[in-house]
Amino acid sequence: MIHLLKKVPNDITIACSGGPDSMVVLDFLNNGRRNIKVAHFDHGTYHGREATKFVHDYCRRNDIPIILGELSLDIPTGRSKEDFWREQRYNFFSSIPGPIVTAHHLDDVVEWWVFSSLHGQSRLIPYQNKNVIRPFLLVTKDELLSWARNKNVRYITDPSNKETRYMRNFIRHQMMPDIVEVNPGIRTMLKKKLVNKYTEEEENKNG
DSSP: OOOOSSOOOSEEEEEOOSSHHHHHHHHHHOSSSSEEEEEEEEOSSHHHHHHHHHHHHHHHHTTOOEEEEEOOSOOOTTOOHHHHHHHHHHHHHHTSSSOEEOOOOHHHHHHHHHHHHHTTOOOOOOSEETTEEOTTTTSOHHHHHHHHHHHTOOOOOOGGGGOTTSHHHHIIIIIHHHHHHHOTTHHHHHHHHHHHHHHHHHHHHTO
């Protein structure tokens, strides 16, 4: 069962890479009761072009409007490719009116918390940043993959996600198994922190 952090608006744009997480989110939210569009960003790599074709074909078959963006700048000297691509994606998202739903999930929350802890901050992924909302933060990766299996959701995988020279991938593949073994309750702990933080923010917002 997929439980959302907050109800999703009816008029939304779903950020979709073609990977398992975003394809499940697209399948879950494309239930006929919402006015949805898809936003896809092409990073200009071989896999990026394959992903663009995959997402474009899915949207065409399902009569879903698609907004395409593409990387048009070279990576500046000294910049991390991962960080630069993320920056360009979010610049693209900010150019689209209305809420953008991403597929960030609880495992992303844990990985980001570990990553930021290594830099002395221990931060949680926020529910909202400008027009980007992340309602799936309480859902685990396993729950998304289970939905994909049960609903026969097709997706493609990015081979670069396994490259441990990128810090986030190193944390995911090399560190997380040991962290979960030492502290099996880490997901539950951060889930509670996330709910408490969101509840507090909503209370402050509503006065």
